[in-house]
Amino acid sequence: MMIVNYIASFVLIALGLYTVCTKKNLIKIVLGMGLIDYGVNLLIVSFGFNEGGTAPIYQLSDLLNGVASGYFVDPVPQALTLTSIVIGACVEAMALSLVIMIYRKYRSVNADEVRRLRG
Amino acid sequence: MKFKDGIKEKNIIVKCGADKFLPFAITFGLYVILFGTVSPGGGFQGGVIVASAAIMIYLGYGFHIVSRALRSETLRVGEALGASLYVFLGLLGIIGGANFCRNIFFDNGEVGDLISAGTITYMSYAVGFKVLTGVGFLLLLLLGILAPDPEPAKPAATETKEQIEVKETLNETLHTEQKEKEAVS
Amino acid sequence: MNIQNFPVLAVMLLFLSAFLVEIFGSKIAAIRNFITIVAVTVSAALIFALIPAVLIKGEVISYWMGNWEPVAGYAIGIGYEVDALSLFFALLVVCTFWLSAVYSISYMKDDHHLGHYYTLFLMLSGSVLGLVLTGDIFNMFVMIEIMTFASVALTAFRNGTEGALEGAFKYLVIGSIGSSLNLAGIALLYAECHTLNMAQLSAILSGGLSPTTVMAFALIVAGFGVKSYMVPFHTPAADSYAVAPTAASMVFSGMVNKAGVYGMIRMVYIVFRAMDASALQMLLVIFGTLTMFVGVTMALAQHEFKRLLAYHSISQIGYVIMAVGLGSTLGLTGGLFHAMNHTLFKGLLFLTAGAVLKQAGTTNLDALGGLSKRMPRTTLYFLAGAAAISGIPPFNGFASKWIIYQAAYTKAVESGNFLYVIVTVAGLIVSVMTLASFIKVTQAVFFGQLREEHAHVQEPPFLMRLPMFLMALLCSAAGLFYPLVNRYLLHPAVDATVNVTNYIDKMMGDGYAAAAGVTNIPVQEVQFSFWDPLLWLVLFVVVFVAAAVVIMAGKGSRGRVLEEGAVADPKYATFFSGEQELYSQVGGSDLFWGFKKNWKAYYRVMDKLHSGIVTDYTNMAVIAVGVIVIVMFIFLI
Numbered sequence: 001m002m003i004v005n006y007i008a009s010f011v012l013i014a015l016g017l018y019t020v021c022t023k024k025n026l027i028k029i030v031l032g033m034g035l036i037d038y039g040v041n042l043l044i045v046s047f048g049f050n051e052g053g054t055a056p057i058y059q060l061s062d063l064l065n066g067v068a069s070g071y072f073v074d075p076v077p078q079a080l081t082l083t084s085i086v087i088g089a090c091v092e093a094m095a096l097s098l099v100i101m102i103y104r105k106y107r108s109v110n111a112d113e114v115r116r117l118r119g
Numbered sequence: 120m121k122f123k124d125g126i127k128e129k130n131i132i133v134k135c136g137a138d139k140f141l142p143f144a145i146t147f148g149l150y151v152i153l154f155g156t157v158s159p160g161g162g163f164q165g166g167v168i169v170a171s172a173a174i175m176i177y178l179g180y181g182f183h184i185v186s187r188a189l190r191s192e193t194l195r196v197g198e199a200l201g202a203s204l205y206v207f208l209g210l211l212g213i214i215g216g217a218n219f220c221r222n223i224f225f226d227n228g229e230v231g232d233l234i235s236a237g238t239i240t241y242m243s244y245a246v247g248f249k250v251l252t253g254v255g256f257l258l259l260l261l262l263g264i265l266a267p268d269p270e271p272a273k274p275a276a277t278e279t280k281e282q283i284e285v286k287e288t289l290n291e292t293l294h295t296e297q298k299e300k301e302a303v304s
Numbered sequence: 305m306n307i308q309n310f311p312v313l314a315v316m317l318l319f320l321s322a323f324l325v326e327i328f329g330s331k332i333a334a335i336r337n338f339i340t341i342v343a344v345t346v347s348a349a350l351i352f353a354l355i356p357a358v359l360i361k362g363e364v365i366s367y368w369m370g371n372w373e374p375v376a377g378y379a380i381g382i383g384y385e386v387d388a389l390s391l392f393f394a395l396l397v398v399c400t401f402w403l404s405a406v407y408s409i410s411y412m413k414d415d416h417h418l419g420h421y422y423t424l425f426l427m428l429s430g431s432v433l434g435l436v437l438t439g440d441i442f443n444m445f446v447m448i449e450i451m452t453f454a455s456v457a458l459t460a461f462r463n464g465t466e467g468a469l470e471g472a473f474k475y476l477v478i479g480s481i482g483s484s485l486n487l488a489g490i491a492l493l494y495a496e497c498h499t500l501n502m503a504q505l506s507a508i509l510s511g512g513l514s515p516t517t518v519m520a521f522a523l524i525v526a527g528f529g530v531k532s533y534m535v536p537f538h539t540p541a542a543d544s545y546a547v548a549p550t551a552a553s554m555v556f557s558g559m560v561n562k563a564g565v566y567g568m569i570r571m572v573y574i575v576f577r578a579m580d581a582s583a584l585q586m587l588l589v590i591f592g593t594l595t596m597f598v599g600v601t602m603a604l605a606q607h608e609f610k611r612l613l614a615y616h617s618i619s620q621i622g623y624v625i626m627a628v629g630l631g632s633t634l635g636l637t638g639g640l641f642h643a644m645n646h647t648l649f650k651g652l653l654f655l656t657a658g659a660v661l662k663q664a665g666t667t668n669l670d671a672l673g674g675l676s677k678r679m680p681r682t683t684l685y686f687l688a689g690a691a692a693i694s695g696i697p698p699f700n701g702f703a704s705k706w707i708i709y710q711a712a713y714t715k716a717v718e719s720g721n722f723l724y725v726i727v728t729v730a731g732l733i734v735s736v737m738t739l740a741s742f743i744k745v746t747q748a749v750f751f752g753q754l755r756e757e758h759a760h761v762q763e764p765p766f767l768m769r770l771p772m773f774l775m776a777l778l779c780s781a782a783g784l785f786y787p788l789v790n791r792y793l794l795h796p797a798v799d800a801t802v803n804v805t806n807y808i809d810k811m812m813g814d815g816y817a818a819a820a821g822v823t824n825i826p827v828q829e830v831q832f833s834f835w836d837p838l839l840w841l842v843l844f845v846v847v848f849v850a851a852a853v854v855i856m857a858g859k860g861s862r863g864r865v866l867e868e869g870a871v872a873d874p875k876y877a878t879f880f881s882g883e884q885e886l887y888s889q890v891g892g893s894d895l896f897w898g899f900k901k902n903w904k905a906y907y908r909v910m911d912k913l914h915s916g917i918v919t920d921y922t923n924m925a926v927i928a929v930g931v932i933v934i935v936m937f938i939f940l941i
Contacts, residue, residue, distance in 0.1 A: 013488070020481065020922050029477060029918065036484045043488060047495040059230060077494065080442060084487060086163060087449050091480050093257060094456060098473045100264050101460075105469060111918050117467040117543045118916030119605070199326035206320045212370065219312045220370045 005046035012039030026102065026109045030095045037088035041081050048077035137179025145172050152247035156236040162243040166250025173258045182262055194256035201249030208242050307357055308367050311386050311394075311437045314350040317343055318430030322423045330419030337409050340422050344405045344429065348398040351391075351433075358391045359796050364810040366439070374812055379501035385439030387807055388796035389574075392640065393436040393566045395793075396647050399778075400558040401429040403651065403771040408551035410767035411658055415549070421461060425552070428454035432559045436566055439811060441490055441575070442500050444567065448486070448531065452479045455560055458552040459544040471543035474918050478540050478925055482530025485929060489523030492516055503811035505575050506804050513578065513940060521576050522936040526929045528571060532564025534625060535595040536928035538618045539914060539921045542602075545614035550658025553610060557617045557654060558647040565624055565643055572628075573801045579631050583939030586723065587932070588629025593730050595622030600737045602910060604744070605900060607893060609657050609667035612745060613650070616693065619734060620646045626727065627708045630715050633827050636798050637790070638707035644793070645700040645782060649692035652775040656686040659764040659772070660749060669745065670893055674754030678761045681769060683750045688776040690746060692783070694739035697840040700783035705735060744895045784841065799827045 012035055019032030056075040099109060106114050151158075152165030177185045212221030225237035234240055321343035329336030357363050365386040372381025386394070405425070412421060431450035438444050456479070460472035494500060496516045497508045509517060533541040541561070545553045572588075573579055599619025606612040624646065627639030659682050661667050664675065676683040692699035695706075709728055716724030763769070782789055800807070803824045808817040900907065913924070 013484075017481075017926055020477065021919060021926055024919060026473070026918075033477060033480050033484075036481065040484050040488050040491065044491045044494075047491060074498075076500070077491075080491070080494075082163065083442075083446060087446075090453065091449075091476070093261075094453060095473070095476055095480075097261065097264070098456075098460065098469055098476065101463065102469050102473060105463075114470050114473075114918075115916030117471055117546070119602075119911055119914055196327050199323040203320060203323040203327070206316055206323070210316065213309055213313070218367060218369055218371045219309070219316070222370065 009039045009043040024111045048074035134179040137175045155243040162246030166247045169251045170254035173255045194252045197252035204245040310350045314347045315434040322426035325422045351398045366810040383439040388800035392797040407771045424454045459548045468547040471547045475540040475544045482527045485523045486527025489520040492520035503808045522933040528567040536924040542614045546611040554651045554654040558651045585631045592626025596734045635711035642704035649689045652689040663761040669748040672749045673752040676750040685772040690742040692779045695735045703786045
């Protein structure tokens with residue numbers, strides 16, 4: 001059933017790329033960047049799933065003695081996703097503060113008018 | 120909308136909601152940070168929950184109270200302190216003879232206790248403190264950029280007609296006096 | 305404190321000092337400068353202390369964080385691994401940020417919020433150093449993200465500069481797309497191989513590539529391509545180098561795009577080991593040639609000093625990517641040597657641009673002129689840098705470009721493919737156009753007539769001249785003593801790139817590489833038999849002396865300034881066309897106008913592509929990523 005997760009994640013990444021490439025409002029472009037990040041996070045978390053596995057909280061003695069069922073989901077993608085969520089939040093915060101300063105200076109958030117550096 | 124010391128007071132429902140939720144947010148956030156090794160959560164998650172207190176104070180009371188309650192200099196220095204503490208705890212491993220970030224007193228408690236994971240617990244607290252102050256500072260900056268609350272409007276014309284007439288006659292006499300002075304000089 | 309701890313200590317010291325500057329250094333300049341200089345010097349010393357072990361004796365330093373050794377043949381911890389390739393790039397990084405720190409103490413003296421500047425600068429240095437020293441693929445991703453944040457914030461640092469915020473925003477959008485695709489590739493790689501350690505990945509992937517790993521490879525190459533500013537991704541580089549403060553621009557052009565090149569070499573040669581596929585070679589060579597060409601033709605049309613230098617930076621990185629993509633050890637030697645030289649001479653050029661900006665107040669090429677009369681030493685350093693980038697002996701640009709041409713032509717002869725002949729010819733033409741562009745800049749900024757408003761500029765202060773002098777010295781030394789450079793720096797690095805057995809064994813235990821089927825290829829040292837730099841130096845000195853003699857002899861009849869009333873004399877009418885201007889500078893933009901006029905159609909297309917709208921840039925980037933993915937899928941399965 002993980003195929004649903006994978007399809008959803010690729011749809012999110014595709015929608016995010018579409019938003020970044022076609023929308024002209026700078027805030028929409030920032031939202032598109034966020035969508036790409038969320039799609040990639042969903043992809044990473046979905047890779048760690050094992051069917052029928054439990055939460056990965058065990059003691060080493062349990063695993064060695066075979067007391068626990070010994071079949072758990074992978075904890076590494078969870079750690080990767082946490083780091084990636086933090087990074088995504090920081091990117092959005094920085095991008096939005098840049099958009100606020102651009103609005104103060106250029107009096108517009110349309111990408112067609114924010115183009116003093118060209119050529 | 121009432122005016123209290125010249126600061127606009129927000130809607131009563133939002134203010135009451137902020138009053139009731141604020142201590143809950145801070146306590147719950149601190150719980151998530153402190154019990155990071157025995158329950159889901161940890162440094163980053165708890166820190167963000169506590170930092171949402173800044174938004175709650177803003178929603179209930181407006182920007183002036185928030186900037187008086189949370190001072191940005193303290194938050195900025197606190198963030199850097201938390202980060203340095205984290206790196207220092209990592210360097211303890213090298214001082215202890217092993218590699219970086221080595222858990223050098225990892226067997227000082229039972230599994231399931233609060234202080235049981237060695238260096239990892241303290242690193243988690245340092246990260247929680249850093250995120251708390253860092254995200255709070257970030258929110259304070261972003262809230263400061265938003266449009267400030269408008270000034271309290273001047274009271275509507277409550278002067279009576281007699282007062283207006285008196286004012287006008289006074290103005291006229293002033294004008295005539297000035298013209299006479301100019302004519303003389 | 306044994307030598308194994310030094311890489312981690314060097315990186316963590318930079319991060320710790322960034323936080324200390326934030327706490328203590330926001331008000332008092334002396335504390336801030338002290339912490340910065342101590343941190344960069346100690347970091348540099350720690351990295352230099354690794355040279356005897358890694359480069360000369362050929363060891364590999366492997367370090368597991370928290371002592372988490374591999375269990376049952378699987379890596380479970382984060383590993384730092386320093387082999388000769390990493391140390392080569394780490395030396396470049398360390399030299400760049402040391403020189404930039406010394407320069408920025410004096411250059412940024414008049415700015416506000418300097419505590420934030422030094423914090424960002426130290427975080428940037430620490431993250432690039434961590435990127436080249438790490439042995440874990442996700443740690444590399446996190447370091448890339450820290451590098452992106454610090455670069456964006458440094459680009460937007462001077463809010464008042466025209467276009468600073470806009471350049472930072474475009475850089476953030478395109479850099480973030482690249483990083484997200486990189487992360488998607490890393491996730492796919494983890495799903496297939498269940499490990500994040502680069503040594504173990506290299507052993508697992510040496511058995512061949514499955515469709516998942518081909519997609520991961522394409523996304524990771526695209527991600528690192530965005531970081532190293534290959535052609536459709538090069539647009540934010542031009543904007544951000546121009547508007548950042550110059551000390552930061554030098555760090556960007558010296559370290560940040562080298563990080564992208566290092567990542568690409570590490571992925572393609574060591575982790576995926578796919579360099580034998582001729583389709584991949586052709587892809588990298590085509591992208592490299594396109595980058596070279598677009599960079600230099602756009603540079604010829606610029607009117608602003610730092611934007612012109614930024615386009616040249618893009619073009620030189622095209623040389624490096626083309627040389628790396630050739631797939632032979634000669635090409636790899638040329639590519640690495642050119643990367644090192646690019647850091648040195650481009651850093652020098654940016655530092656002189658900063659000196660001009662600080663002293664004269666503008667970098668507009670149409671508003672400057674004749675500064676060599678007031679700033680002679682800066683002019684001398686600039687000429688050294690310009691000669692190095694154009695490939696004039698005896699500077700270092702000549703040596704590395706010669707090796708690249710040789711490698712491309714040898715590849716053309718060996719493979720019989722006509723494309724490589726075109727690539728060699730393109731390299732030569734681009735080098736000539738680089739020389740033309742620098743003649744234009746020299747004339748526009750340093751030679752010619754001095755304007756009245758610049759009549760009082762002085763030489764920059766000592767702390768700004770010292771890094772320029774050191775870099776010019778390193779440029780000439782690398783050019784004159786390049787056999788030494790080859791034996792001690794380049795040959796170990798190339799050897800470490802092509803042979804990964806040592807890399808894998810040191811991390812995962814002996815015998816792991818042999819069990820996975822990885823074999824060694826002996827690498828011979830590159831011979832420079834048929835041209836000798838000393839002869840070229842003698843030739844250069846003879847030509848210089850002859851030119852000086854000719855100039856001195858003709859001094860009497862050179863142009864002299866006319867007196868006030870002489871302009872009305874009819875015998876001078878042909879020179880002034882009837883107009884009486886006392887100021888007649890041949891501007892930099894007036895040179896090569898014939899070239900620009902003949903290529904009008906090309907420049908019209910280029911102007912429309914570089915329109916300044918951020919959505920156009922992202923369209924180009926996404927189309928390029930799509931092309932890379934499709935090409936990889938067609939040819940590598």
